[in-house]
Amino acid sequence: MTVAAESSTIRSRRRPRTVRRALRGSVPYLLILPVIVVITAILGYPLYKLVTLSFQQYGLPELILRQGVWIGFDNYSSVLQDEVFWRTLLRTMIFTVANVGLTIVLGTSIAFLLVRVSTWVRVLLTAGLVLVWSMPAVVAVQVWYWMTNFQNGILNHVLTELGVGDYTQHDWYASTFSKLAMVTLLIVWGAIPFVTITVYAGLAQVPRELVQAAEIDGAGPLRVFRDVTFPILKPIFLILTSLSIIWDFGVFTQPYLLIGASHVDTTNYLMGVYVFIEGYAHSDFGRGAAISLLMLLMVAAMSVVYVRRMVKMGETR
Amino acid sequence: MSTASESAPRPPAPAPVARRAALVRRERRRRARRLAWNVVGLVVFATLVFPVFWMISTALKPDTEINSLAPTWLSTDTTFQHFRDAIARPYFWDTVKNSLIVVGAVVALSMVVAFLAAVALAKYRFTGNKLFVVLVIGILMLPQAGLVIPLYVVLARYGLTNELMGLVLTHMVILLPFAVWTLRGFILGIPRELEEAAMVDGSSRLGAFVRILLPLVAPGLVATSVFVFITSWNEYIFANVILTDQSNHTLTVWLSYFYGTSRNVDWGGLMAASTLTAIPVVIFFLLVQRKIAFGLTAGAVKA
Numbered sequence: 180m181t182v183a184a185e186s187s188t189i190r191s192r193r194r195p196r197t198v199r200r201a202l203r204g205s206v207p208y209l210l211i212l213p214v215i216v217v218i219t220a221i222l223g224y225p226l227y228k229l230v231t232l233s234f235q236q237y238g239l240p241e242l243i244l245r246q247g248v249w250i251g252f253d254n255y256s257s258v259l260q261d262e263v264f265w266r267t268l269l270r271t272m273i274f275t276v277a278n279v280g281l282t283i284v285l286g287t288s289i290a291f292l293l294v295r296v297s298t299w300v301r302v303l304l305t306a307g308l309v310l311v312w313s314m315p316a317v318v319a320v321q322v323w324y325w326m327t328n329f330q331n332g333i334l335n336h337v338l339t340e341l342g343v344g345d346y347t348q349h350d351w352y353a354s355t356f357s358k359l360a361m362v363t364l365l366i367v368w369g370a371i372p373f374v375t376i377t378v379y380a381g382l383a384q385v386p387r388e389l390v391q392a393a394e395i396d397g398a399g400p401l402r403v404f405r406d407v408t409f410p411i412l413k414p415i416f417l418i419l420t421s422l423s424i425i426w427d428f429g430v431f432t433q434p435y436l437l438i439g440a441s442h443v444d445t446t447n448y449l450m451g452v453y454v455f456i457e458g459y460a461h462s463d464f465g466r467g468a469a470i471s472l473l474m475l476l477m478v479a480a481m482s483v484v485y486v487r488r489m490v491k492m493g494e495t496r
Numbered sequence: 497m498s499t500a501s502e503s504a505p506r507p508p509a510p511a512p513v514a515r516r517a518a519l520v521r522r523e524r525r526r527r528a529r530r531l532a533w534n535v536v537g538l539v540v541f542a543t544l545v546f547p548v549f550w551m552i553s554t555a556l557k558p559d560t561e562i563n564s565l566a567p568t569w570l571s572t573d574t575t576f577q578h579f580r581d582a583i584a585r586p587y588f589w590d591t592v593k594n595s596l597i598v599v600g601a602v603v604a605l606s607m608v609v610a611f612l613a614a615v616a617l618a619k620y621r622f623t624g625n626k627l628f629v630v631l632v633i634g635i636l637m638l639p640q641a642g643l644v645i646p647l648y649v650v651l652a653r654y655g656l657t658n659e660l661m662g663l664v665l666t667h668m669v670i671l672l673p674f675a676v677w678t679l680r681g682f683i684l685g686i687p688r689e690l691e692e693a694a695m696v697d698g699s700s701r702l703g704a705f706v707r708i709l710l711p712l713v714a715p716g717l718v719a720t721s722v723f724v725f726i727t728s729w730n731e732y733i734f735a736n737v738i739l740t741d742q743s744n745h746t747l748t749v750w751l752s753y754f755y756g757t758s759r760n761v762d763w764g765g766l767m768a769a770s771t772l773t774a775i776p777v778v779i780f781f782l783l784v785q786r787k788i789a790f791g792l793t794a795g796a797v798k799a
Binding site: 204206207208210211213214217218221222224225226228229232237242245289292293295296297300301303304307308309310311312313314315316317318319320321322323324325326328331333336368371425428429431432435436450451452454455458459464467468471472474475478479482485486489490 | 530533534536537538540541544545547548550551554562563564565566567608609610612613615616617619620622624625626628629630631633634635637638639640641642643644645646647648649650652653665666668669672673676726729730732733737748751752754755761763766767769770773774777778781782785
């Protein structure tokens with residue numbers, strides 16, 4: 180009696196245990212399931228749609244009928260033969276290099292400045308950086324628009340007062356170069372805080388003794404930077420640079436709003452604006468999809484460095 | 497004779513006065529240098545902060561001072577009229593309400609979903625782990641302008657354009673990966689021993705989780721929610737594309753249409769509206785900046 184009862188309890192216990200073990204193995208999958216479901220539904224499906232759209236004639240009539248017309252590679256050949264595409268790509272690359280370069284150089288310089296100033300200046304400067312960082316892009320655009328306004332913008336006034344030249348009624352939005360320079364100024368201003376604060380945090384990791392030892396050996400500040408500080412900060416610079424490249428290459432809000440929806444055209448397109456106007460604003464979704472896909476592939480290629488780095492760091496933790 | 501006598505007399509001690517003078521000189525030079533750096537620091541500070549200052553200062557100035565050719569740096573004739581005008585503009589309160597609804601839904605939905613995934617990434621080793629991380633970070637990097645067309649077409653197909661729900665879903669695409677990645681960092685920051693100790697004391701894994709992990713990770717949850725809030729509040733391109741009716745716009749889009757195409761821009765009103773849009777963001781950002789800043793560079797910087 181007792182033996183039978185015991186064995187039955189053992190048996191009944193054993194089954195749930197294997198079930199439980201199987202369940203425990205599936206816990207992580209159950210936990211990531213919701214994210215997977217949401218992302219597949221609202222990103223995976225659209226991305227699939229993007230690929231099919233890029234092979235279709237898909238304008239407003241097709242959007243209403245919900246049925247595109249298959250046209251093979253016509254969208255791609257139309258885009259790749261379009262001079263506007265290549266010019267835009269080149270312009271965006273130059274723009275990206277200028278923006279990233281300025282952001283990293285200025286951001287890093289301010290980080291080094293932070294190390295050299297007194298505590299109260301450091302606190303003040305850090306607070307200022309965080310304030311700038313927190314400004315929403317659309318708000319910053321409006322402020323820029325006001326400051327660079329040709330009639331009574333403060334920029335013209337200050338430049339004239341400082342004796343840089345006569346900038347009274349100077350229109351900063353007259354030429355393509357000048358327009359994109361204003362956009363650059365706006366983007367760099369907004370991006371500096373992230374770089375500065377990250378580099379400054381990185382500088383705290385540089386061992387003091389190492390710098391002092393190098394200084395005793397007679398190394399000047401530039402030499403110390405090149406041979407001591409920079410190698411230690413290298414992973415940070417790598418990440419900051421790749422992130423900045425990815426962001427600036429695809430930037431949309433600042434150029435679109437600062438140049439103005441009615442003034443963006445083929446002479447001043449950046450990739451983000453180009454894909455938006457050609458695809459969405461002109462309601463040529465098929466061709467827009469082809470451009471989007473080309474752009475996404477380019478950014479994906481640029482992201483490889485960053486993503487690999489992040490995955491590796493995720494493992495070592 | 498004795499070695500002691502050779503080594504004992506120190507090199508003829510420099511007159512202490514001269515030594516001190518050298519020290520003082522060096523100290524003075526150090527101070528001068530620091531002073532110079534401080535001046536540079538203050539100039540940089542003033543330049544960086546100027547646009548923000550100019551926005552607020554313009555918003556508080558009477559029109560005569562704004563439109564005069566000689567700028568008034570700080571008005572003595574402060575007025576809140578521009579703020580009253582901005583608020584009285586059509587659709588201000590509608591768009592505030594829309595923004596709050598969208599942001600609220602995005603925060604609530606994405607935080608629950610993201611937290612579960614973050615626990616999986618931080619606490620379990622499973623096959624496909626790496627692939628999932630690549631997916632999460634990869635999506636974070638996608639340029640939003642490139643996603644407008646597919647998302648718009650799909651949302652249009654299901655009748656979700658011009659619906660706040662459509663925008664909520666879109667924002668979740670952008671923000672879920674971000675939230676998963678940041679929360680994972682916060683959970684990893686909690687020592688495993690704490691949880692193990694609770695389990696040794698007889699709690700189940702879930703019990704240990706609820707009683708030990710959850711309270712410790714709460715600040716991280718708050719910080720991530722706030723950041724999701726800010727990003728969703730600031731987002732422009734999707735809000736502009738998906739919500740077509742003016743009464744359906746979010747506050748950010750409302751602001752972008754503020755000056756419209758009219759030639760005489762109401763600068764005071766525009767700056768007041770800008771200030772109003774920025775205020776909630778700035779306040780929240782100041783609260784969480786420290787906690788969040790290092791998510792994107794995790795590992796490269798020890799925060």
